[in-house]
Amino acid sequence: MGNPVVIIGSGLAGYAVARELRKLNTELPIVMISADHGGFYSKPMLSNALSSGKTPESILNGDAVQMASQLKISIRTHCRVVAIDQPGCAVTLVDGEKIFYDQLVLALGADQVHLSLLGDGIEKILTINDLDDYKKFRDALAGKRRVSIIGAGLIGCEFANDLATSGYHVDVIDISAQPLGRLLPPAGGSFIQQKLEASGVVFHLNATTQSVDQMQERLCVTFANGASIETDIVLSAVGLRPRTQLAVAAGLSVNRGIVVNRLLQTQFSNIYALGDCAEVEGKVLPFVMPIAHAARALAATLAGKPTPVFYPAMPVIVKTPSCPTVVSPPDFSITGKWYVDADKDGVKALYRDETGNLLGYALLGAATKEKNNLTAQLPPVLM
Ligand SMILES: Cc1cc2nc3c(=O)[nH]c(=O)nc-3n(C[C@H](O)[C@H](O)[C@H](O)COP(=O)(O)OP(=O)(O)OC[C@H]3O[C@@H](n4cnc5c(N)ncnc54)[C@H](O)[C@@H]3O)c2cc1C
Numbered sequence: 001m002g003n004p005v006v007i008i009g010s011g012l013a014g015y016a017v018a019r020e021l022r023k024l025n026t027e028l029p030i031v032m033i034s035a036d037h038g039g040f041y042s043k044p045m046l047s048n049a050l051s052s053g054k055t056p057e058s059i060l061n062g063d064a065v066q067m068a069s070q071l072k073i074s075i076r077t078h079c080r081v082v083a084i085d086q087p088g089c090a091v092t093l094v095d096g097e098k099i100f101y102d103q104l105v106l107a108l109g110a111d112q113v114h115l116s117l118l119g120d121g122i123e124k125i126l127t128i129n130d131l132d133d134y135k136k137f138r139d140a141l142a143g144k145r146r147v148s149i150i151g152a153g154l155i156g157c158e159f160a161n162d163l164a165t166s167g168y169h170v171d172v173i174d175i176s177a178q179p180l181g182r183l184l185p186p187a188g189g190s191f192i193q194q195k196l197e198a199s200g201v202v203f204h205l206n207a208t209t210q211s212v213d214q215m216q217e218r219l220c221v222t223f224a225n226g227a228s229i230e231t232d233i234v235l236s237a238v239g240l241r242p243r244t245q246l247a248v249a250a251g252l253s254v255n256r257g258i259v260v261n262r263l264l265q266t267q268f269s270n271i272y273a274l275g276d277c278a279e280v281e282g283k284v285l286p287f288v289m290p291i292a293h294a295a296r297a298l299a300a301t302l303a304g305k306p307t308p309v310f311y312p313a314m315p316v317i318v319k320t321p322s323c324p325t326v327v328s329p330p331d332f333s334i335t336g337k338w339y340v341d342a343d344k345d346g347v348k349a350l351y352r353d354e355t356g357n358l359l360g361y362a363l364l365g366a367a368t369k370e371k372n373n374l375t376a377q378l379p380p381v382l383m
Contacts, residue, residue: 032068051166179192346367
């Protein structure tokens with residue numbers, strides 16, 4: 001038997017490939033290497049865990065030992081890969097150990113973007129991108145009441161809803177004029193804003209966060225216009241950046257993410273990437289559905305049957321129960337325009353091209369019931 005398939009990363013992408021590959025080949029040796037605990041959990045659950053009564057412990061579906069036995073793979077936990085020796089087909093761990101591979105899968109995820117802010121409280125700013133971050137956040141919440149969230153995007157709004165409905169005072173700060181500015185036209189933004197405000201969320205829009213300072217036990221967030229708010233916890237949710245450093249150092253093509261073709265293959269035929277770290281035919285799609293499709297295709301390829309990935313339309317449900325919302329973001333590089341139908345019960349926004357073809361949508365409130373019908377009319381994301 002040759003060297004194993006080595007998967008770097010134990011997030012949804014790493015586990016999805018391992019699981020799909022096992023279905024196709026029960027013998028192939030698979031080694032998963034993870035910088036973290038290596039347990040399996042559903043990351044999207046982190047942003048509605050409080051209101052659904054979940055703890056960090058109950059979110060974990062299986063630890064690394066259980067997962068290794070279930071999938072019949074070997075899992076190296078708390079092991080950071082520091083280099084890829086592409087010509088030698090090996091990865092180097094932080095302690096210098098080398099692990100050789102026949103095929104390498106990069107499922108490295110993405111890093112939270114950190115704003116460069118001033119103030120002596122910036123060390124206290126929290127971000128949540130994995131279960132360990134979430135544990136820290138839940139520990140920090142103990143006995144506290146006020147949370148300020150920087151960023152009114154998908155993750156910021158989901159946490160705001162979760163915290164507000166769980167009894168916390170929540171301030172959300174964003175530089176833009178509306179929440180979910182990248183996903184919703186203005187009518188949709190103001191609808192979700194009103195619904196979240198009705199749940200107790202306080203928005204500070206068109207506001208640039210400038211500094212975070214310690215004020216005895218509390219923190220003070222100051223905006224560029226001089227206004228400030230007092231809070232117990234500052235959570236930053238201003239976006240993600242694909243983890244590409246390893247790939248860059250190994251000479252792999254990197255653009256916004258690690259560049260791969262429809263086979264999820266980098267320019268080196270036995271190195272692949274998927275999930276939040278990957279850029280598939282120019283698209284970086286940091287969501288669960290693309291991972292499921294990519295993992296199935298990649299597993300077939302790794303098992304010996306080269307299989308290009310196909311992405312159908314993949315709507316994203318925004319987990320804001322105070323304002324049910326589903327979006328299928330259009331490819332904004334195609335010229336088109338929003339057609340919006342809004343009333344007190346909901347917003348139906350359809351993005352159409354010049355000839356009237358539906359390219360994407362945003363549905364809020366009562367309009368979400370049209371999801372299936374509209375999704376069927378959308379073009380695939382990747383043909
Ligand atoms: C709070 C939150 C809510 C979300 N909600 C939704 C949702 O509702 N719907 C949706 O579609 N998407 C949602 N997402 C996005 C979705 O969860 C991600 O797209 C997905 O989990 C990414 O999985 P991944 O495996 O690519 O990356 P990750 O989960 O980040 O995994 C990366 C893995 O790589 C490991 N790693 C990185 N570098 C190294 C190294 N050098 N050596 C060894 N190991 C390394 C890490 O330790 C980790 O195990 C949400 C994200 C967040 C943060």
